[in-house]
Amino acid sequence: MAPFRTCSAIPKWSAPIPARAWEAPEMNSATASVPVEPRWSDMPGLLACEDLVAGYTGDIDILRGLSVKAWPGRISCVVGPNGTGKSTLLKSLFGFLRPSAGRVLLGTRDITGSPPFRMLGLGVAYLPQRPSLFPHLSVEANLKLGLWHARPRKQVLAERLDSAYQRFPVIREKRSQPAGQLSGGQQRQVEIARSLLADPSVYLIDEPTAGVDPQTSETIYDIVQGLARDLSKAVLLVDQDIRAALAITDYVYVVKNGTVFSEGERDDFGTDTDALVARWLYASGE
Numbered sequence: 050m051a052p053f054r055t056c057s058a059i060p061k062w063s064a065p066i067p068a069r070a071w072e073a074p075e076m077n078s079a080t081a082s083v084p085v086e087p088r089w090s091d092m093p094g095l096l097a098c099e100d101l102v103a104g105y106t107g108d109i110d111i112l113r114g115l116s117v118k119a120w121p122g123r124i125s126c127v128v129g130p131n132g133t134g135k136s137t138l139l140k141s142l143f144g145f146l147r148p149s150a151g152r153v154l155l156g157t158r159d160i161t162g163s164p165p166f167r168m169l170g171l172g173v174a175y176l177p178q179r180p181s182l183f184p185h186l187s188v189e190a191n192l193k194l195g196l197w198h199a200r201p202r203k204q205v206l207a208e209r210l211d212s213a214y215q216r217f218p219v220i221r222e223k224r225s226q227p228a229g230q231l232s233g234g235q236q237r238q239v240e241i242a243r244s245l246l247a248d249p250s251v252y253l254i255d256e257p258t259a260g261v262d263p264q265t266s267e268t269i270y271d272i273v274q275g276l277a278r279d280l281s282k283a284v285l286l287v288d289q290d291i292r293a294a295l296a297i298t299d300y301v302y303v304v305k306n307g308t309v310f311s312e313g314e315r316d317d318f319g320t321d322t323d324a325l326v327a328r329w330l331y332a333s334g335e
């Protein structure tokens with residue numbers, strides 16, 4: 050079984066962006082087992098980066114020509130060994146690091162190097178690995194910050210808050226409490242609810258269940274899944290809990306040394322997750 054393509058077999062995106070809508074190559078018997086390679090497009094909410102190079106200091110590149118995509122309504126998952134650049138990828142996509150080469154597209158819009166404070170307005174939300182709430186502010190005050198950039202009318206803000214509380218009833222009960230008093234899992238829910246206020250089209254999510262108990266993890270993965278399935282968000286997920294992440298993932302990127310080592314549709318990989326993980330993480334080359 051070799052449904053998995055290594056990056057050398059994947060065509061680079063050198064072609065210009067087509068003017069027409071997104072389309073995938075037609076499948077036939079010869080290509081049936083090969084993951085589909087969609088083309089660039091004007092599909093709103095499709096996030097893609099091409100040949101991204103970035104690092105923290107001038108002379109060391111952490112990302113070395115890395116290309117990934119996140120499609121609306123789907124979850125793309127980035128896995129790989131520790132220190133290989135997965136979090137750095139999300140930081141670069143969200144504008145915390147300015148790439149020295151490559152580009153980031155949202156639909157046909159080039160957003161390479163846009164600063165983080167513009168990202169939510171552009172439709173990109175980022176949920177970092179570490180808690181990002183203000184612990185001394187109330188849950189509701191934290192939620193309202195999700196829409197600060199839009200200066201919404203009171204009524205709009207109230208409607209969005211109500212909608213967030215409906216989706217996450219547990220945080221409605223706690224809305225007056227300081228956010229720092231909530232459990233780790235509840236704080237994660239507040240972060241996701243806060244991002245939903247701005248109704249972004251893309252989610253960059255870094256290890257959403259780090260430090261969370263197994264039962265809460267399950268809830269959080271359900272929520273992440275709901276972002277794609279129910280709300281048609283494009284989700285790019287970085288996760289150390291590979292088995293749990295693969296259970297909700299549509300497309301997988303295996304990253305090593307700052308570049309995509311291999312990629313493919315999750316469904317093409319079969320059910321032997323242990324063998325997959327061993328092959329992805331411990332294979333030394335193509």
Ligand SMILES: Nc1ncnc2c1ncn2[C@@H]1O[C@H](COP(=O)(O)OP(=O)(O)OP(=O)(O)O)[C@@H](O)[C@H]1O
Nearest residue numbers: 105106111129130131132133134135136137138289
């Ligand atoms: N702020 C920083 N300044 C300098 N180097 C950094 C910084 N953050 C990360 N690095 C380095 O960049 C490399 C990639 O780190 P990154 O956090 O992206 O890896 P990762 O694949 O997400 O790892 P993990 O799975 O352990 O979270 C590592 O060598 C790390 O030490």
